[in-house]
Each structure stands twice: as C-alpha cells, then as structure tokens.
Amino acid sequence: MKITVLNGSPKGELSVTMQSVAYLAKIYPQHEFNIIHIAQRIKRLETDQAVFDQVIDQVRASDAVLWGFPLYILIVHAHYKRFIELIFERGAEAAFAGKYAASLSTSIHFFDHTAHNYIHAICDDLEMRFVDSFSPDMHDLLNEEGRQQLARFGQQFLKAIQNQAPTQRQYPPLTHREFFYQPELPPNPVATAGKKVVILHDEQQPDSNLAKMVARCRSALAGEVTVVNIHDIDIKSSCLGCLECSGNYHCAYTGKDGYIEFYKATVMTADVIIYAGRMVDRYLSSRWKMFFDRIFFNTHTPVLVGKQVAFVISGPFSQVPNLMEIFSGFFEFQGANIVGVVSDESGNSDDLDRLLDQLLARALAYVQAGYLRPQTFLGVGGMKIFRDDIYGRLRTIFAADHLAFRRMGVYKTFPPGELNIALLNTFVAPLVNLPPIRKKFDKMIKKQMVQPHQKVVAKARMKSNEGFCST
Numbered sequence: 001m002k003i004t005v006l007n008g009s010p011k012g013e014l015s016v017t018m019q020s021v022a023y024l025a026k027i028y029p030q031h032e033f034n035i036i037h038i039a040q041r042i043k044r045l046e047t048d049q050a051v052f053d054q055v056i057d058q059v060r061a062s063d064a065v066l067w068g069f070p071l072y073i074l075i076v077h078a079h080y081k082r083f084i085e086l087i088f089e090r091g092a093e094a095a096f097a098g099k100y101a102a103s104l105s106t107s108i109h110f111f112d113h114t115a116h117n118y119i120h121a122i123c124d125d126l127e128m129r130f131v132d133s134f135s136p137d138m139h140d141l142l143n144e145e146g147r148q149q150l151a152r153f154g155q156q157f158l159k160a161i162q163n164q165a166p167t168q169r170q171y172p173p174l175t176h177r178e179f180f181y182q183p184e185l186p187p188n189p190v191a192t193a194g195k196k197v198v199i200l201h202d203e204q205q206p207d208s209n210l211a212k213m214v215a216r217c218r219s220a221l222a223g224e225v226t227v228v229n230i231h232d233i234d235i236k237s238s239c240l241g242c243l244e245c246s247g248n249y250h251c252a253y254t255g256k257d258g259y260i261e262f263y264k265a266t267v268m269t270a271d272v273i274i275y276a277g278r279m280v281d282r283y284l285s286s287r288w289k290m291f292f293d294r295i296f297f298n299t300h301t302p303v304l305v306g307k308q309v310a311f312v313i314s315g316p317f318s319q320v321p322n323l324m325e326i327f328s329g330f331f332e333f334q335g336a337n338i339v340g341v342v343s344d345e346s347g348n349s350d351d352l353d354r355l356l357d358q359l360l361a362r363a364l365a366y367v368q369a370g371y372l373r374p375q376t377f378l379g380v381g382g383m384k385i386f387r388d389d390i391y392g393r394l395r396t397i398f399a400a401d402h403l404a405f406r407r408m409g410v411y412k413t414f415p416p417g418e419l420n421i422a423l424l425n426t427f428v429a430p431l432v433n434l435p436p437i438r439k440k441f442d443k444m445i446k447k448q449m450v451q452p453h454q455k456v457v458a459k460a461r462m463k464s465n466e467g468f469c470s471t
C-alpha cells in the first residue's frame with residue numbers, strides 16, 4: 001500500500017518525528033511511505049501552484065495519509081496550518097475525502113492532545129476515515145517499549161486500511177451563522193488610568209465583524225490604547241526549530257525581522273492584551289499561529305506573568321472547545337489571567353456591544369485590583385512538565401530556562417518543596433502509618449483537613465466589594 005506522509009516539521013529531513021516514520025518504513029517494507037516535507041517547503045507550496053498540485057496528486061494516488069508532525073505551541077507548526085488552509089482555499093478537499101488517515105507526532109507531551117484533536121477534526125472536515133492518533137515522547141523511539149508500541153500503531157493502521165475498517169466521524173461539521181455586526185449603543189468608555197492596553201488583531205477587511213469588534217474594543221476605553229494588526233509586523237517566517245535560542249534566548253531571526261523587538265516592546269510590557277482573530281478552520285489564522293510560534297524566542301520561560309488577556313473572536317468559537325483549551329493552557333503557563341472571550345456567534349449587535357464593553361471594563365478592573373485566578377490543571381500540570389524536563393533531561397540545552405526557573409522559584413514546587421513538608425514526610429509519615437495509629441488517624445482525617453481552613457474563615461473581617469467589576 002501507498003501511504004503519503006505529510007511532514008509537519010520545519011526541519012524537513014532532520015525531523016525527529018520523521019525518524020519514527022522511517023522506522024515504520026523499515027519494519028514494513030512491503031508498504032511505501034512517501035514522505036513529503038510540507039512545513040519546510042510552505043513558501044514554495046504557496047507560491048507555486050504546480051508544486052502544490054503535485055502534493056495533492058500524490059495524496060490522491062495513495063491509500064492513506066499519515067499526518068506526521070512535531071508539537072508547536074500546543075498545536076501544529078504555522079506552516080503546516082497554512083498548508084491545511086490551502087487545501088480548503090484551493091478546493092483540494094476531494095483528494096483527501098474517503099482516504100484512511102492517522103496522526104503521529106513527537107513532543108514532550110505538553111498539550112499534544114490538543115494538536116491531535118485538531119488534526120483529527122481536520123480529517124473529519126476533509127471526510128477522511130480517521131483511524132488513530134499516536135503521540136510518543138520525542139525520545140520514545142530510543143527504547144524498546146517505544147519501538148514496539150510504534151510498530152503496533154503502524155500495524156493496526158495498515159490493517160485498518162487493508163480491511164477497509166469502518167470509522168466514525170468524531171467532530172461534527174462547524175456551522176457558521178450569517179450575522180453582520182453593526183455597533184449601535186453609544187460607548188461608555190472606561191479610563192485606562194495609566195495601564196498599558198494592547199489590542200492585537202489579524203483583520204484585513206475593514207467591513208468585517210472582527211474589524212468592527214476591534215473598533216468597539218478601542219472605543220470602550222478612554223486613554224492610550226495600542227492597536228496593532230499582526231500583518232503589519234515585520235515577521236519573516238515562523239520558527240525554524242533550530243533551538244539557537246535555547247542557551248541564551250538569542251533567536252536566529254534577531255536583527256533579521258521586527259518580531260522580537262515588537263514582542264518585547266509592545267506585548268511584554270503591556271498590562272492588558274486583547275487578542276482578536278477570525279477563526280480559520282478550527283483554530284485562528286496561520287498568521288496568528290506564526291505569531292505564537294515565534295514567541296519561542298523566550299523558549300519555556302513565561303513572559304506574560306500577571307498580565308490580563310482577553311479574546312475577541314469572529315467565528316463558531318463555542319463549537320471548538322479545543323481552541324479554548326489551547327488558550328487556557330498557553331496563557332496559564334505564561335502566568336497571565338484570562339479575563340474572558342467574546343465571539344460574534346450569538347446575540348445581536350446590542351448584545352455584542354455590551355459584551356465587548358464589559359470585557360474591556362473587566363480587564364481594566366482586574367488589572368487595577370491585581371486579580372489573578374488560580375491556575376487550573378492545564379497551567380499547573382503544564383508547568384510541572386516543563387519544570388521536570390528543564391531540571392532534568394533538557395537542562396543542558398535549555399540553559400536559559402534553567403536559570404529563569406531557578407530565579408522564578410519554579411523548582412520550589414518540587415516535592416518536598418518546603419521544610420515542614422520534608423519533616424512531616426520523614427518523621428511523621430512512618431509513625432502515622434503504623435496500623436493502630438493509622439486506624440485512629442483515619443477517623444480524624446476529615447476534621448483535621450478542614451481545621452486550618454476554618455481558622456482562616458474565623459479570622460476573616462468584612463471587606464468592601466465596591467469598585468471592582470461593577471459592570
């Protein structure tokens with residue numbers, strides 16, 4: 001059988017992920033694995049229609065497609081995303097329809113599930129027959145168990161194609177509503193009061209809902225606001241994956257385009273950042289993805305700590321919970337507080353006016369009050385992955401992160417992070433777990449857990465809630 005492998009790594013042949021594909025090709029030589037470097041050649045694919053058509057012809061002539069990609073900022077690389085956009089823009093969906101598909105990534109398991117959800121949903125949108133996703137750690141190929149599981153994944157994928165196994169669509173098609181936003185209510189601007197507010201958007205059509213939503217956000221604020229179309233930032237290309245940045249944050253693009261300077265001067269110094277975008281397939285545009293990929297010049301060091309961020313989206317946002325999961329994971333890890341999301345998918349123009357006004361007013365109120373919601377599992381869990389990897393196997397390469405994590409106290413969360421916990425575990429735990437003591441302890445456990453909290457509640461005094469989020 002002929003499997004077309006769409007390589008999503010900007011490193012082309014030097015891709016770690018493609019080594020897993022090469023391994024499959026070697027152990028199943030009776031099948032052809034035809035690797036096409038997509039992310040690395042996106043400029044050519046975009047500018048030369050004949051080259052793009054050749055790829056589509058190869059897909060058409062194959063029995064199945066393997067989407068092979070590295071994780072890039074919680075999803076796929078911007079260039080891979082752009083290729084997916086081109087499939088729809090150029091009406092090439094038919095070449096994919098009915099083909100068997102699977103996804104294979106390598107990563108360090110930081111939001112690998114959101115990338116696979118995305119690719120699976122794209123396969124469903126292309127009416128492909130999606131079989132399975134396989135998401136090993138980037139080093140799993142180096143151990144026997146990893147190789148065995150990879151071989152089994154390959155085997156059952158090939159079998160599914162051979163047997164024409166039935167598959168079921170998992171992600172329903174998106175429905176887009178016809179709605180033209182026309183701001184109507186007079187704005188009641190909230191003073192920025194010395195806080196730096198930045199609105200970033202990617203809209204290129206002045207009459208679109210998104211353009212009007214951005215304008216409404218601007219008019220909801222009195223004072224200086226920086227509004228930037230990310231198409232106007234001089235960004236040469238997306239991240240190359242070269243890791244030149246890993247030792248000292250020195251990106252290979254330094255001095256070659258305007259992104260780093262812009263990000264440092266405008267985004268990293270802001271108090272409130274509004275991200276406004278139009279949904280393109282099941283994410284934002286590939287331009288937005290490029291913007292997010294290039295943030296990697298800071299490697300794994302959070303640089304948005306304490307900032308208030310909000311999202312203004314045009315498109316069926318609530319139909320793609322994966323996108324909110326990506327936003328939450330990324331911005332929680334960055335240390336930012338998510339104020340909220342407003343989209344144009346429901347309500348009339350008046351509703352949207354009010355929602356946008358309220359979003360901006362809340363962002364300002366939050367920044368003034370220093371309100372930061374605790375991180376959820378997405379932020380806490382994600383940070384622990386980085387903490388462990390940077391302290392451990394990745395420290396030699398990501399030396400800058402290691403120093404930053406030390407400075408930021410990230411390693412303090414290693415168990416036992418605090419002296420009293422260490423003492424408890426060393427001296428008290430063995431005693432408590434002696435069977436007769438444990439029996440008594442189990443009976444008191446509920447009371448003891450709540451006692452320190454009750455003491456805090458008992459000491460609490462009345463506070464005013466005036467002024468905070470009166471909208």
Ligand SMILES: Cc1cc2nc3c(=O)[nH]c(=O)nc-3n(C[C@H](O)[C@H](O)[C@H](O)COP(=O)(O)O)c2cc1C
Nearest residue numbers: 009015016017070071073074107108109110138296
């Ligand atoms: C810019 C950049 C962003 C990355 N983002 C993620 C991520 O969000 N989650 C993750 O688990 N790994 C992430 N990684 C790690 C890569 O996915 C991993 O090293 C992968 O094995 C690289 O595969 P490749 O050699 O095929 O490109 C990122 C790496 C780079 C350079």
